[in-house]
Amino acid sequence: MVVIAANFLFNIVSDCEYQTSQQILIEKAAEALHPGGYLFIDYGYTLRPEEWFESPDDRVIFERTDSLGTVGKMILEDNTFDRNLPVSPKI
Structure with a gap:
């Protein structure tokens, strides 16, 4: 299970473009999952x-x-x- 929270789509500190940072974050979260695992996103903004x-x-x-x-x-x-x-x- 991976949990990403706290308005992560615009609170990423990175030296690249936001869209790229967001994509990398989602890809890394997906890579961390075991088959059949869950990715929970808490994004309340x-x-x-x-x-x-x-x-x-x-x-x-x-x-x-x-x-x-x-x-x-x-x-x-x-x-x-x-x-x-x-x-x-x-x-």
Whole structure:
């Protein structure tokens, strides 16, 4: 099992382009998996969180099978959003 979290798609420190860094990160995560293993991605960033998180229903973000037959599915479950809670607290 591999877990990648914390808005990793734009919080990568690298000396190459972001798209390349993102691709390398996903490739390395995939290489670390044993056959039948799981890759969990926790990525909670969105520009309009109220549109994503104000639904009591599960929301399928993507569900795909790649050219190698690897199945991937991302679901938001049991989501809430509090407009009064700051996304980034003042320091």
